Structures are given as structure tokens and as C-alpha cells.
Amino acid sequence: xxxxxxxxxxxxxxxxxxxxxxxxxxxxxxxxxxxxxxxxxxxxxxxxxxxxxxxxxxxxxxxxxxxxxxxxxxxxxxxxxxxxxxxxxxxxxxxxxxxxxxxxxxxxxxxxxxxxxxxxxxxxxxxxxxxxxxxxxxxxxxxxxxxxxxxxxxxxxxxxxxxxxxxxxxxxxxxxxxxxxxxxxxxxxxxxxxxxxxxxxxxxxxxxxxxxxxxxxxxxxxxxxxxxxxxxxxxxxxxxxxxxxxxxxxxxxxxxxxxxxxxxxxxxxxxxxxxxxxxxxxxxxxxxxxxxxxxxxxxxxxxxxxxxxxxxxxxxxxxxxxxxxxxxxxxxxx
Numbered sequence: 001x002x003x004x005x006x007x008x009x010x011x012x013x014x015x016x017x018x019x020x021x022x023x024x025x026x027x028x029x030x031x032x033x034x035x036x037x038x039x040x041x042x043x044x045x046x047x048x049x050x051x052x053x054x055x056x057x058x059x060x061x062x063x064x065x066x067x068x069x070x071x072x073x074x075x076x077x078x079x080x081x082x083x084x085x086x087x088x089x090x091x092x093x094x095x096x097x098x099x100x101x102x103x104x105x106x107x108x109x110x111x112x113x114x115x116x117x118x119x120x121x122x123x124x125x126x127x128x129x130x131x132x133x134x135x136x137x138x139x140x141x142x143x144x145x146x147x148x149x150x151x152x153x154x155x156x157x158x159x160x161x162x163x164x165x166x167x168x169x170x171x172x173x174x175x176x177x178x179x180x181x182x183x184x185x186x187x188x189x190x191x192x193x194x195x196x197x198x199x200x201x202x203x204x205x206x207x208x209x210x211x212x213x214x215x216x217x218x219x220x221x222x223x224x225x226x227x228x229x230x231x232x233x234x235x236x237x238x239x240x241x242x243x244x245x246x247x248x249x250x251x252x253x254x255x256x257x258x259x260x261x262x263x264x265x266x267x268x269x270x271x272x273x274x275x276x277x278x279x280x281x282x283x284x285x286x287x288x289x290x291x292x293x294x295x296x297x298x299x300x301x302x303x304x305x306x307x308x309x310x311x312x313x314x315x316x317x318x319x320x321x322x323x324x325x326x327x328x329x330x331x332x333x334x
Contacts, residue, residue: 003323004316006199007177008144011123012072012102017190017200018042018312019179020207021127021146022076022104023154024049025294026283028208028215029076031065036212036308038071041316044207044308045076045104048091052083055090062098074102074125081108088113096120104146107155109133114140125179127202129157131169138174145174146202150233151183153205153243153296158236164196171197183298187318191326201315205296211307216286219293220305228300245293 006017020037023029024047034044046065051057058075065073075095077088092113095103103117106127110117117124118141126137127146134145147170149163150156163182171178180193181202190201207213209220222245232250235242237257244250282291306314 003194004319006194008125008179008200011125011143011177012043012074014038014043014072015041016312016316017179017194018315019104019125019146019181019200019202020044020308021148021181021202021204022047022074022078022106023204023208023294024076024078025154025292026050026215028213028283030214031061031068032212032214033207033210033308034073035065035068035071036210037207037312038069038073040307040309040312042308042312043072043074043102045074045102047076047078049076049078049080049083052087055087055094058091058094059098062094062100066098072101074104075100076104076106077113079105079107079110079113089116092116092120092122095122105137105142106146109136109140110142111140114142127181129155129166130159131166131173134170134174134178138176142176144177144179144199145170146179146181148180148202149182150243151297152181153231153299154294156182156233156241156243158239158241160233160241164192167193167198168196183296185298185301187315187320188322190315190319191322205299206302206311207308208295209299209302209305210311211305215283218286218288219283222288222293223295223299224303224305226295226299228297230300231295231297242292242294243296245288245295245299247289247293249290249292 009017022045029047034046037044102123104125123143125144126142128134147166149166150160167180177199179200179202180198184201185206193201209223230246231243232246234250234253
């Protein structure tokens with residue numbers, strides 16, 4: 001048995017316990033990225049919310065990913081309360097029609113969608129930022145849980161608890177396998193997760209900075225040049241926090257949300273929220289100073305744009321080396 005074989009690799013039929021989490025702030029998690037991660041031995045999740053305005057395009061993306069790989073892939077279904085239920089019904093129908101093997105659900109309690117996904121034969125990993133939400137997802141029938149800490153880019157949850165605390169806690173709380181995300185980019189992180197009892201590493205920012213990810217090159221440039229302390233944690237006043245690269249937009253939001261009422265914050269966001277998916281969050285336009293660039297603190301440790309194969313090969317190679325040095329009980333430095 002390989003050291004990297006876990007219940008999650010068996011669940012999804014993948015070689016390595018590495019997951020590309022769904023990213024839906026504009027077009028980020030597309031067929032190109034999911035296929036590249038799958039071909040490299042992990043599993044990638046495309047985000048259905050990217051096609052909220054025309055869910056039929058999700059079918060085209062599923063066909064595309066199947067043309068690019070014969071490896072497992074999945075769809076992220078972000079259960080935003082403001083999205084109409086019809087969208088999720090159509091998404092599940094499309095996934096069932098095309099026999100999508102896996103779903104990464106997130107954002108809120110996954111009922112009644114869990115029952116529909118399981119009836120369609122889809123394996124479900126539910127992403128949470130709180131321990132109690134992981135317990136609920138397990139009770140509702142999730143095959144696995146992803147727990148993410150405050151280090152994560154995008155929507156890390158309002159409790160602001162670190163991954164190193166949440167990861168082991170979730171492992172100790174549920175019986176289903178646990179994947180852990182928020183702050184990871186290398187083999188040392190993978191070994192740490194396995195040591196905590198986690199069974200897969202989830203990465204978003206690292207894979208956003210891959211050659212196959214279709215985000216604008218300026219966005220990738222921002223991340224590989226940022227420092228670890230150059231993100232802002234915004235929108236806490238609205239109960240929907242976001243971690244993004246610090247720029248004039250995040251600074252204005254921070255100044256506004258703690259000095260004025262929620263209406264002022266919403267006015268600040270109107271220009272961004274009215275944009276189409278092609279323009280939203282600056283990831284596809286490259287307008288990095290006038291939109292949001294979701295990014296995790298781990299961006300401060302990412303310095304190169306590599307292919308997904310190079311990223312995953314490097315992670316496994318480094319993890320092997322770390323394990324070897326630990327077994328020899330030597331002090332080491334990567």
C-alpha cells in the first residue's frame with residue numbers, strides 16, 4: 001500500500017490525495033484546470049456557479065473535460081442562498097445525465113440536494129468552515145468532508161479559526177474521511193495533513209497559479225509577487241467574509257464596513273456584483289486594482305507558475321523526501 005493511498009483516493013479513484021477545490025469568482029475552475037489536475041493524479045472540481053446565467057453551458061464544459069481526460073473529475077455546487085433552487089435542480093440533472101462522478105458542495109447545509117445527488121450515484125464531499133457544519137453534512141450522508149481554515153482565499157468562514165486547529169478537530173469529530181484546505185501549496189503541507197489524520201490536501205490558490213488555469217495572467221502575477229500578509233479579510237459586517245489580495249477595493253470596503261451601515265458597504269460592492277461572470281472579481285479581465293482578487297495567505301509562498309503536473313509531481317517528491325528525513329530522525333530544511 002502506498003503511503004499516499006487514503007480513503008479519499010479510493011473514494012474518487014485517484015492516485016494522490018490532492019484536490020483542486022472549486023473556485024467560482026469568475027471563470028477559474030474550468031475544464032482545462034480540472035482535466036490537468038486529474039491527468040496529474042489528483043481530482044479537480046469545476047464550479048457550476050460560473051454558468052449561473054446559462055446552466056446549459058455546464059453540459060458543454062463536462063463534454064470538454066471528458067475529451068481532455070479519462071480520469072475522475074467533479075463539479076463544485078456552491079449553495080448560495082440568493083441563487084434560485086431551480087439552478088441546483090438543473091445542475092444535478094445535468095450531472096446525473098452525464099454521470100459526473102463527484103460533487104463538492106459548499107456554502108450552506110446541503111439538504112435537500114444531498115438526497116438528489118446520492119440518488120444520482122454521485123459521490124459527495126461537502127466543504128465547511130465550522131465543525132458543527134461538518135457533523136451535519138455527515139449526518140445528511142456526505143461521503144467525505146472538506147474543512148477549510150481562515151487562511152483560505154475566497155470564502156473562509158466567519159469564525160476565523162486556523163487550519164491547524166480545525167483540521168485535527170474535524171478528523172476527531174466525524175467518521176467519514178476528511179480533506180483539509182487553507183494555506184497549502186507543497187509536500188510539507190501534505191505530510192502535515194496526513195499527520196493530523198486528514199486524507200487529502202485541498203488547494204485553490206496554488207492551482208489558480210498554474211499554466212492551465214484560465215484566469216488573467218495579471219492575476220497570477222499578483223499572487224506570485226504578493227507577501228503572505230498582503231490579503232484583507234473583508235465583508236465580516238455582512239456575514240459573508242471574503243479573503244482577497246489587498247488592493248484599493250478591499251481597503252475601501254474595510255474602511256466602509258466598520259464606520260457606516262450595511263447599505264454603504266453594499267453600494268461599494270454594486271459595481272462588482274453587477275458585472276457579468278466573465279468580468280467578475282477581475283480574474284478574467286486583469287483589472288486587478290478595480291476588482292476583487294480572491295487569494296489565500298499561501299500566495300506569499302507561491303513564486304512560480306507551473307503546470308498542474310509539475311505542481312503535483314513536486315508535492316509528492318517533496319513529501320517523500322520529508323517522510324524519509326523524518327524517519328531518519330534528522331533535522332532538515334527543504
